[in-house]
Ligand code: ZN
């Protein structure tokens with residue numbers, strides 16, 4: 299690889315540690331779901347983490363081939379089992395005030411030929427076991443971040459006609475673009491970008507819209523927002539004040555819908571890839587916050603099962619606004635990876651809401667959170683609903699209506 303590539307890779311690692319995770323000197327760091335394939339990048343991040351002053355860096359490696367091997371050879375009745383020690387190791391680092399960096403890397407079609415029931419069982423077992431970690435993450439108890447980097451299964455899905463070298467190089471180039479890495483000083487570019495998202499949040503937080511109305515072809519959805527909801531974007535904060543950006547790339551500002559107050563119809567604008575399952579052209583109908591009808595041209599059964607996970611799985615936990623001209627959207631690619639795709643345009647999520655999206659959320663009890671309109675579920679599944687044809691209106695307390703987005707772009 300060229301020296302230009304090395305330079306960008308270095309800057310990418312720099313942005314991840316200094317802005318995204320904002321790793322503090324003296325902190326411990328755990329890197330989870332690190333793909334073996336990306337060992338050079340992981341080593342670079344570990345080296346930089348120590349240079350910043352990390353006390354101890356540990357890595358939980360992952361290998362997709364081993365996931366596949368399990369599906370091919372493990373006993374069929376064993377898929378509800380989970381290596382709990384992995385969860386405990388994450389909890390240990392969070393409890394000691396350490397930072398968590400996770401890779402969100404999947405070959406979209408990895409489990410394509412596997413039994414959907416087994417996938418569902420292993421997925422539910424994962425969600426059940428990861429719960430204590432998510433309880434802490436959804437309250438930002440420590441600084442955490444999710445990143446993605448080119449693995450071959452992913453690159454191949456995006457560019458099936460390119461050679462190995464070319465597709466990896468091309469995907470890296472796009473990642474550097476959408477993550478704003480190519481600038482001379484990407485760390486300050488990121489800080490500026492995060493501040494801009496924060497300004498959008500300030501405006502929306504002052505408005506305290508009672509509801510948002512989303513209109514586009516196939517979409518007529520009213521999303522009620524709870525009292526004292528908070529829009530977040532750009533920066534998150536731990537209780538002891540570490541400012542971090544949980545995702546890279548990130549273009550969204552988001553808040554939580556009231557779990558009982560979504561009405562109408564929504565059609566996804568991009569397919570949803572979830573654990574080797576593809577859900578396409580799906581449409582959800584809501585009444586009193588709950589999904590009452592599901593249709594999809596592909597993966598309908600899987601989606602129906604997914605929303606049966608628990609009570610909260612058929613309600614919304616997030617509404618996020620992203621201008622349609624974001625760098626991710628301008629790439630004109632479907633990335634088959636929600637970490638990236640969710641930054642292309644507006645999206646909503648089925649399942650758990652972030653406690654940080656409501657006043658005093660980091661301290662209120664689970665019951666108080668539910669009473670305030672917060673949704674609880676084992677799952678949190680984002681899917682894309684935005685396009686250049688979407689208008690979003692804000693409905694104020696007195697019933698008057700203001701434009702928030704027009705044709706997919708900010709209206710303020
Ligand atoms: Zn989001």
Ligand code: ZN
Pocket residue numbers: 616647678679680
């Ligand atoms: Zn989300």
